[in-house]
Amino acid sequence: MNSMVTIDRHILEEERSVPGATGAFSDLLYNIALAGKIIHREVNRAGLVNLLGKTGDINVQGETVAKLDDYANDVLVNTLSQGGRVCVIGSEECENVIHPATVGPDAKYVVHFDPLDGSSNIDANVSIGTIFSISERVTPLNTTPTEADVLQPGTRMIGAGYIVYGSSTIMVYTTKKGTVNGFTLDPSVGEFLRSHQNIRTPERGKILSCNVGHAQYWEPAVERFIRSVQTEDKQKGTPYTLRYIGSLVADVHRNLLYGGIFLYPPNIRGSLHRGKLRLLYEANPLAMVVENAGGLASTGEGRVLDLQPTALHQRTPLYIGSKQDVLEIERLIRDQSPEERG
Ligand code: P6P
Numbered sequence: 499m500n501s502m503v504t505i506d507r508h509i510l511e512e513e514r515s516v517p518g519a520t521g522a523f524s525d526l527l528y529n530i531a532l533a534g535k536i537i538h539r540e541v542n543r544a545g546l547v548n549l550l551g552k553t554g555d556i557n558v559q560g561e562t563v564a565k566l567d568d569y570a571n572d573v574l575v576n577t578l579s580q581g582g583r584v585c586v587i588g589s590e591e592c593e594n595v596i597h598p599a600t601v602g603p604d605a606k607y608v609v610h611f612d613p614l615d616g617s618s619n620i621d622a623n624v625s626i627g628t629i630f631s632i633s634e635r636v637t638p639l640n641t642t643p644t645e646a647d648v649l650q651p652g653t654r655m656i657g658a659g660y661i662v663y664g665s666s667t668i669m670v671y672t673t674k675k676g677t678v679n680g681f682t683l684d685p686s687v688g689e690f691l692r693s694h695q696n697i698r699t700p701e702r703g704k705i706l707s708c709n710v711g712h713a714q715y716w717e718p719a720v721e722r723f724i725r726s727v728q729t730e731d732k733q734k735g736t737p738y739t740l741r742y743i744g745s746l747v748a749d750v751h752r753n754l755l756y757g758g759i760f761l762y763p764p765n766i767r768g769s770l771h772r773g774k775l776r777l778l779y780e781a782n783p784l785a786m787v788v789e790n791a792g793g794l795a796s797t798g799e800g801r802v803l804d805l806q807p808t809a810l811h812q813r814t815p816l817y818i819g820s821k822q823d824v825l826e827i828e829r830l831i832r833d834q835s836p837e838e839r840g
Contacts, residue, residue, distance in 0.1 A: 502691065503691065503692040504681075504689045504690060504691060504692075505527075505531050505669065505681040505689075505690035505691075505692070506528060506531075508679060508681070508692055509524045509527050509528065510524065512524075512673065512675060515675070516675075520604075522583050522604065522606070522607075523607075523632075523656070523657065523673075525581050525583055526578070526581060526583045526584065526607055526609075526632065526657075527657070527671070528581075529577045529578055529580065529581045529583075530574075530577070530578075530630055530659075530661075530669075530671075531669060531681075531690055532577050533570075533573050533574045533577040533578070533628070534628060534661040534667065534669050534683070534690075535683065535688060535690075536573050536577070537566075537569070537570045537573055537574075537613075537614070537628060537661070537663070538661075538663055538667040538683055538685075540566065540569055540570075541566060541614075541620075541626065541663045542663070552565065553565050553567075553568055555568075557590075557591050558591075558592070558593040558811060559590065559811065561618075566614055566617060566620050566626075567591055567613060567614050567617045568591070570613035570614040570628060571589055571591040571592070571613040571614075573613075574587075574589070574611055574613050574628070574630075575587060575589070575596055575598070578598060578609055579598035579599045579600050580600060581600075582598075582600045582601060582602030582605060583602060583604075583605055583606070583607050584598050584601070584605055584607045584608070584609050585597075585598070585601055585605040585606060585607065585608065585635050585643045585647065586598075586608050586609075586635070586643035586647055586648060587608075587609050587610070587611070588608075588609070588610040588611075588648055588778055588779060588810050589610070589611055589612075589613060589779070590611070590612040590613065590615075590776060590779055590780075590811070591613055593811075594810075595643070595648055595810065597642075597643075603639065603640060604639060605639070606634050606635050606639060607632055607633070607634060607635070608632070608633045608634070608635055608643070608647050608648060608650070609630060609631070609632055610630070610631045610778040610779040610782075610783075611628060611629060611630040611631070611779050612628065612629045612776070612779045612780055613628055614626055614627070614628060615627050615628070615629050615660075615745065615746050615747050615780065616743075616744065616745025616746060616747060616748065618744070619743075619744060619745050624743060624744070624745055624748070625662055625663060625664035625665075625743060625745050625747070625748035626662075626663050626745055626747070626748070627660050627661055627662040627663060627745065627746075627747025627748065627751075628660060628661040628663075628747075629659075629660045629746075629747060629779055629780055629783050629784065630658065630659060630660070630779070630783060631652070631655050631657070631658045631778065631779060631782050631783040631786070632655060632656055632657035632658065633647075633650050633654050633655050633656060634654075634656060635647040636650065648810060649778075649806075649807040649808065649809070649810070650807070651803065651804060651805060651806050651807065652777075652781075652782035652783075652785055652786060652802060652803030652804070652805065653803045653804060655782060655783070655786050655803075656673060656674050657671060657672070657673045657674075658671065658672060658782065658783035658784075658786035658787055659671025659672060659783065659787060660747045660750075660751070660783065660784065660787070662747045662748055662751050664748060666682050666683065667682070667683040667685075668680050668681065668682050668683070668693070668694075668751070669681045669683070669690050670694070670697070670751065670754075670787060671787070672786055672787050672790040672791075676790050677696045677697075677790065678696065678697040678698075678754075678787055678790050678791040679692060679694060679695055679696065679697065680692070680693055680694030680695075680697060681693060681694075682694075694755070697754060697755070697791045698791055698792050699753070699754050699755070699757060699788060699791040699792050699793040699819070699820060700756070700757030700820055701757075701792070701820060701821050701822050702734070702735065702757065702820050702821075702822040702823060703738065703753060703756065703757030703758030703759055703819055703820040703823055704735060704738050704739060704756070704757055704758060705738055705739050705740075705741050705752070705753055705756060705757065705758025705759070706724065706727055706738040706739070706740050706741070706758065706759060706761075707740075707741055707742045707743075707749045707753060707758060707759065707760040707761065707819075708720075708724070708740075708742060708760070708761040708762070708763075709742060709744070709762075710724075710740070710742075712763075712765065714767065715763075715765035715766060715767045716763045716765075716766070717763065717764075717766045717831070717834060717838055717839060718834060718838045719798075719827065719830035719831040719833070719834050719838070720761065720763045720827070720830075720831075722830050723761075723826060723827045723830050726826070727823075738758070741758070746760070746775065746780060746784070747784075750784050750787075750788065750818060750819070753818075753819045753820070754787070754788060754791055754793070754819075757819070757820045758819050758820060758823070759817065759818070759819035759820055759823035759824060759827070760816070760817075760818050760819055761816070761817050761827070762774055762775050762815060762816045762817075763798065763815050763817075764798070764815045766839075771813065772813055772814060772815055773797075773813050773814050773815035773816055774813060775813060775814060775816045776811055776812065776813055776814075777802070777805060777807055777812045777813065777814045778807055778810065778811075778812065780816075781795065781802045781814050781816050781818075782802060782803060784818060785801075785802040785803050785818060786803065788818050788819065789803065792821065793818070793819050793820055793821055793824070794818070794819075794820075794821045794824035794825065795816065795817070795818040795824070796816075796817045796818070796824050796827075796828050797814050797815050797816070797817075798815050798817055798827070798828065798831045799831070802814060802816065802818070
């Protein structure tokens with residue numbers, strides 16, 4: 499018998515287990531799930547309603563904006579604004595923070611999101627996703643939110659998750675309670691039904707996810723790790739399989755369920771950059787999900803969640819997935835000579 503627990507029911511059950519809960523956090527999660535259903539509908543028929551392709555605009559990341567990026571961004575901003583629970587929003591698509599049109603007197607939540615991660619894959623019908631993080635403001639209610647509210651370390655998140663639009667649409671989220679749960683959308687009834695209860699990710703994976711096209715830019719530790727998982731070692735369960743979709747949400751979701759490690763290292767040669775992925779609305783929320791499922795998320799130097807952000811669109815190196823794999827690459831990075839390090 500399939501699960502008949504809807505996401506709303508699950509959210510309510512979690513609310514009831516939190517003493518003093520007012521229902522505001524639940525209301526916010528309902529709105530995110532609603533946005534996911536609306537985006538699902540358009541993603542699934544994009545080719546039929548002229549929503550594929552680019553808008554012709556370039557976003558703050560310097561990337562050409564896909565029509566569905568814009569659409570997903572608008573849906574999320576509007577649903578979060580309607581709820582009146584959010585005091586400020588950070589979006590991958592917008593250079594500056596967004597102040598919701600409706601801010602209730604008790605609006606205490608700060609939400610960051612990537613409305614449609616992996617959007618370069620949209621026209622090829624490859625899985626894409628929405629990633630979100632929720633924190634509480636640190637400045638007083640009814641005042642204009644400041645950088646202190648927007649730039650909080652991941653350890654201060656109270657909720658995080660993603661919605662992956664793939665062969666089915668699945669919403670996965672976690673809260674400070676610590677469990678990770680997944681809900682599969684049944685379009686015939688328009689409900690997210692609990693399909694993955696208390697997700698735990700394997701201690702060690704069998705999957706390596708990285709863009710080997712960038713290998714020339716990586717520090718030696720990354721190459722050593724890759725060689726170590728390519729070498730047959732029955733005890734370690736190697737060689738691993740290489741799986742790389744080029745859509746972060748889809749790669750991380752698969753590795754969360756099956757076990758594995760996703761690597762996006764810094765480029766230490768050529769144009770030095772500290773990784774491509776964004777801290778506040780990609781690495782942090784996925785790190786909270788993966789760590790609450792028993793995995794790890796590292797910058798290579800330490801926990802992603804411990805990083806103190808200094809800018810809304812700040813990037814970070816990202817090594818995320820099965821605990822033993824992440825610990826292994828951290829050790830290899832630590833053991834590098836000073837000359838070898840990025
Ligand atoms: P590369 C998509 O553009 C994205 O931001 C992530 O979803 C994905 O993991 C990464 O970039 C892919 O980057 O350099 O391998 O194409």
